[in-house]
Amino acid sequence: MGKTRIALLGFGTVGTGVWNILSTSKGEIEANIGEEIEIAKILVKNIGKRRRVEVPPGILTTDFEEILKDTSIKVIVEVIGGMEPTLDYIKMALESGRHVVTANKLLISKFGSEILRLAAENSVNLRYEASVCGGIPLINVIKESLSVERINEVAGILNGTTNYILSKMTDEGCSFETALAEAQAKGFAEADPTSDVEGFDALYKLRILSKLVFGVETNEDLIFREGITNITKDDISHAKELGYKIKLLAAAKRSMDKIVLRVAPTLVPEKHFLAGVGDCFNAVFLKGAAVGELIFYGKGAGELPTGSAVVSDIVGILRNKSTGQKDRKSTVDISCQTTEWSKSKYFVRFSMNNKTYDIQKLISVFESGNSRVSKMLKVEEAAKTSNVLLIISEADTLELRKALAKLEATFESVKGLRVLRVEDFEAEEFNPQILDAGNL
Amino acid sequence: MGKTRIALLGFGTVGTGVWNILSTSKGEIEANIGEEIEIAKILVKNIGKRRRVEVPPGILTTDFEEILKDTSIKVIVEVIGGMEPTLDYIKMALESGRHVVTANKLLISKFGSEILRLAAENSVNLRYEASVCGGIPLINVIKESLSVERINEVAGILNGTTNYILSKMTDEGCSFETALAEAQAKGFAEADPTSDVEGFDALYKLRILSKLVFGVETNEDLIFREGITNITKDDISHAKELGYKIKLLAAAKRSMDKIVLRVAPTLVPEKHFLAGVGDCFNAVFLKGAAVGELIFYGKGAGELPTGSAVVSDIVGILRNKSTGQKDRKSTVDISCQTTEWSKSKYFVRFSMNNKTYDIQKLISVFESGNSRVSKMLKVEEAAKTSNVLLIISEADTLELRKALAKLEATFESVKGLRVLRVEDFEAEEFNPQILDAGNL
Numbered sequence: 001m002g003k004t005r006i007a008l009l010g011f012g013t014v015g016t017g018v019w020n021i022l023s024t025s026k027g028e029i030e031a032n033i034g035e036e037i038e039i040a041k042i043l044v045k046n047i048g049k050r051r052r053v054e055v056p057p058g059i060l061t062t063d064f065e066e067i068l069k070d071t072s073i074k075v076i077v078e079v080i081g082g083m084e085p086t087l088d089y090i091k092m093a094l095e096s097g098r099h100v101v102t103a104n105k106l107l108i109s110k111f112g113s114e115i116l117r118l119a120a121e122n123s124v125n126l127r128y129e130a131s132v133c134g135g136i137p138l139i140n141v142i143k144e145s146l147s148v149e150r151i152n153e154v155a156g157i158l159n160g161t162t163n164y165i166l167s168k169m170t171d172e173g174c175s176f177e178t179a180l181a182e183a184q185a186k187g188f189a190e191a192d193p194t195s196d197v198e199g200f201d202a203l204y205k206l207r208i209l210s211k212l213v214f215g216v217e218t219n220e221d222l223i224f225r226e227g228i229t230n231i232t233k234d235d236i237s238h239a240k241e242l243g244y245k246i247k248l249l250a251a252a253k254r255s256m257d258k259i260v261l262r263v264a265p266t267l268v269p270e271k272h273f274l275a276g277v278g279d280c281f282n283a284v285f286l287k288g289a290a291v292g293e294l295i296f297y298g299k300g301a302g303e304l305p306t307g308s309a310v311v312s313d314i315v316g317i318l319r320n321k322s323t324g325q326k327d328r329k330s331t332v333d334i335s336c337q338t339t340e341w342s343k344s345k346y347f348v349r350f351s352m353n354n355k356t357y358d359i360q361k362l363i364s365v366f367e368s369g370n371s372r373v374s375k376m377l378k379v380e381e382a383a384k385t386s387n388v389l390l391i392i393s394e395a396d397t398l399e400l401r402k403a404l405a406k407l408e409a410t411f412e413s414v415k416g417l418r419v420l421r422v423e424d425f426e427a428e429e430f431n432p433q434i435l436d437a438g439n440l
Numbered sequence: 441m442g443k444t445r446i447a448l449l450g451f452g453t454v455g456t457g458v459w460n461i462l463s464t465s466k467g468e469i470e471a472n473i474g475e476e477i478e479i480a481k482i483l484v485k486n487i488g489k490r491r492r493v494e495v496p497p498g499i500l501t502t503d504f505e506e507i508l509k510d511t512s513i514k515v516i517v518e519v520i521g522g523m524e525p526t527l528d529y530i531k532m533a534l535e536s537g538r539h540v541v542t543a544n545k546l547l548i549s550k551f552g553s554e555i556l557r558l559a560a561e562n563s564v565n566l567r568y569e570a571s572v573c574g575g576i577p578l579i580n581v582i583k584e585s586l587s588v589e590r591i592n593e594v595a596g597i598l599n600g601t602t603n604y605i606l607s608k609m610t611d612e613g614c615s616f617e618t619a620l621a622e623a624q625a626k627g628f629a630e631a632d633p634t635s636d637v638e639g640f641d642a643l644y645k646l647r648i649l650s651k652l653v654f655g656v657e658t659n660e661d662l663i664f665r666e667g668i669t670n671i672t673k674d675d676i677s678h679a680k681e682l683g684y685k686i687k688l689l690a691a692a693k694r695s696m697d698k699i700v701l702r703v704a705p706t707l708v709p710e711k712h713f714l715a716g717v718g719d720c721f722n723a724v725f726l727k728g729a730a731v732g733e734l735i736f737y738g739k740g741a742g743e744l745p746t747g748s749a750v751v752s753d754i755v756g757i758l759r760n761k762s763t764g765q766k767d768r769k770s771t772v773d774i775s776c777q778t779t780e781w782s783k784s785k786y787f788v789r790f791s792m793n794n795k796t797y798d799i800q801k802l803i804s805v806f807e808s809g810n811s812r813v814s815k816m817l818k819v820e821e822a823a824k825t826s827n828v829l830l831i832i833s834e835a836d837t838l839e840l841r842k843a844l845a846k847l848e849a850t851f852e853s854v855k856g857l858r859v860l861r862v863e864d865f866e867a868e869e870f871n872p873q874i875l876d877a878g879n880l
Contacts, residue, residue, distance in 0.1 A: 304729075304732070
């Protein structure tokens with residue numbers, strides 16, 4: 001039986017997962033590809049560091065050149081993360097004729113097209129299943145099974161850390177700060193949580209998915225991004241009153257010849273699958289012209305789930321040495337559009353004095369500005385004030401901004417104005433429903 | 441640009457879907473595989489029949505030999521269904537060196553191994569993505585991305601018709617008969633619904649999945665199968681009282697060196713993803729050793745979803761002409777076991793006279809026979825009688841049968857005994873919880 005020698009760059013969580021899976025699934029792998037996979041070298045920063053797994057002496061190295069020079073190594077697996085020095089390593093690996101597997105979302109998001117071109121020029125494969133939603137076999141599904149499906153929408157919970165935080169806040173009624181601290185204590189969030197909680201991580205993944213399903217490069221600057229740091233317990237409980245849960249949703253939608261992309265805390269109907277995605281789980285919703293709605297759910301991170309995606313890529317390359325996966329190219333001219341001009345559904349909340357509350361006048365403030373109100377709920381909060389919760393069924397950002405200015409001008413007592421996006425995942429017919437709990 | 445000529449056997453719902461997708465996605469397909477796909481011949485029963493789509497005169501034929509003799513046809517797509525004459529057609533197609541795509545679950549379930557061997561002997565591909573869960577790209581995911589994952593469990597809602605009926609009964613409180621009649625009126629159920637409502641359709645699909653994930657052939661006679669024809673409104677409302685929904689679940693689980701398979705109406709926790717699968721949708725749950733839990737959700741039937749799976753297989757074959765997909769072979773010796781001897785979780789319901797109700801005595805009847813009671817709920821029904829609802833956390837069928845006989849012998853007033861299976865999808869710790877609503 002033959003043997004393929006591979007090298008790991010990095011030996012942290014994901015690298016350890018790859019090592020463990022290749023050891024425990026030896027039988028399955030040999031039966032499947034008809035050869036053995038041997039990890040010949042592992043690039044680390046510190047050879048002497050104590051590790052959770054024991055590796056044969058001599059396979060650890062701090063010198064990338066040593067790996068590059070070993071021509072018996074056919075596949076190089078990058079699980080270091082970040083841009084420096086990984087981008088150079090990957091380029092050198094591809095240029096030297098090695099297949100590359102990477103779990104690096106930042107790198108693929110920013111330099112995917114460039115390094116995929118480099119792979120093609122050198123007749124080698126570059127796979128990156130683990131870069132989006134860890135263990136969910138999403139990228140290869142889009143490239144293989146859905147390769148000719150016309151996908152019009154992709155939306156999902158792409159970041160496990162923020163989903164853990166929001167689930168915690170929803171289920172236990174705790175604050176963002178408390179939930180974040182717990183996520184950090186459990187190792188789900190990093191000491192500096194910026195990339196997760198501000199939506200950067202989800203944005204990188206959305207760009208990768210969006211390139212895959214629409215076949216076009218998107219301009220990162222045109223993607224609307226809002227994190228979850230401002231989400232309060234009140235937001236969550238008010239969303240619940242209207243039948244919604246708040247999720248950090250990354251969404252890309254085709255609208256005529258444009259794609260609109262955004263990452264934002266979003267109200268999702270409580271009964272929708274995505275609302276049921278708890279803990280650190282990830283889920284992705286796709287809508288295809290023929291196939292209809294598809295949802296993929298699984299673990300987005302962790303040693304073994306992410307490791308399994310990396311191993312699946314290694315096996316995929318070894319099974320299909322001759323055939324590189326082709327990336328989709330759009331057959332029509334579509335481009336990325338800023339969300340500023342696109343229509344969306346919104347949740348609006350404010351408190352006001354009961355005396356000045358006038359349902360018809362409130363609705364007309366919004367509707368005169370083309371923001372259609374589809375649900376309204378008044379919840380008495382104290383003796384004199386009420387919370388007003390509205391679902392605006394359709395408005396563009398500028399129209400809505402004007403309506404909100406008019407609202408504050410018309411009703412002096414309006415306070416604590418809060419606006420969040422809503423995603424119902426269906427072409428809902430306009431069917432106004434005015435719920436005035438205060439009068440029930 | 442080259443052109444691949446293919447033939448369709450059958451031009452019903454799925455065949456029409458394939459025709460429509462190949463027409464509308466022409467651009468995507470050409471960009472993807474670098475050639476055109478032309479439907480050169482379509483085998484039909486009646487050439488003169490009025491059809492929803494117009495096809496060029498001359499491509500319809502009633503003679504399979506005409507297709508077989510046309511050596512310019514490289515791929516034959518079987519969308520007739522049933523065993524006769526499809527099995528012969530597929531064998532002849534493979535023996536004559538044609539790649540075959542089929543949507544036929546009955547055929548793959550019963551003769552999959554035989555015709556896959558025939559395909560391998562003739563160095564052609566046989567693909568059958570559409571045979572299980574229509575549009576969900578499940579089979580190719582298991583064969584490609586999860587090819588070396590050690591899967592320990594697969595369970596799902598594999599039949600859309602029964603899911604429509606059960607959802608209707610749950611949401612609208614109607615009877616099985618009413619829901620079935622509506623499913624028939626909407627075209628979701630056939631005039632003779634036996635295959636769907638008695639669980640045969642789900643069983644065929646479960647056998648296909650089980651062969652794929654465990655790599656072993658299962659003995660159809662050892663698979664427990666129970667349909668939904670006996671499910672009543674009471675079953676559904678009582679399940680709800682304990683926090684469950686009833687779904688027709690097809691499940692296969694690895695237990696040491698055995699696989700246990702069953703198709704049965706099953707109580708699924710209301711909060712679990714599978715409980716949220718409504719309408720005719722399908723969903724499949726997989727549990728892998730490394731990847732953890734995965735769920736795939738989508739449309740299990742219909743012209744376009746099923747057509748899209750067929751087209752995806754055609755494209756898959758044309759992109760990877762040289763490399764046949766390998767089926768998994770188990771690396772350990774596992775075999776199929778009847779559920780009769782295996783442990784499961786159960787829901788038990790009966791009514792009894794309030795006077796004879798004795799909580800400790802009831803529990804001891806079950807526990808003395810090794811059936812552990814984890815939940816018990818007494819709901820007073822009338823002046824003198826109560827419904828008793830129990831969750832048995834673990835029992836094998838024979839132990840439970842004995843306990844139920846003892847129950848009826850001990851309590852004369854016990855009536856309307858009803859037993860259904862429960863699936864919690866997790867290794868629940870034993871944590872008894874006695875809810876006696878009658879005493880609250």
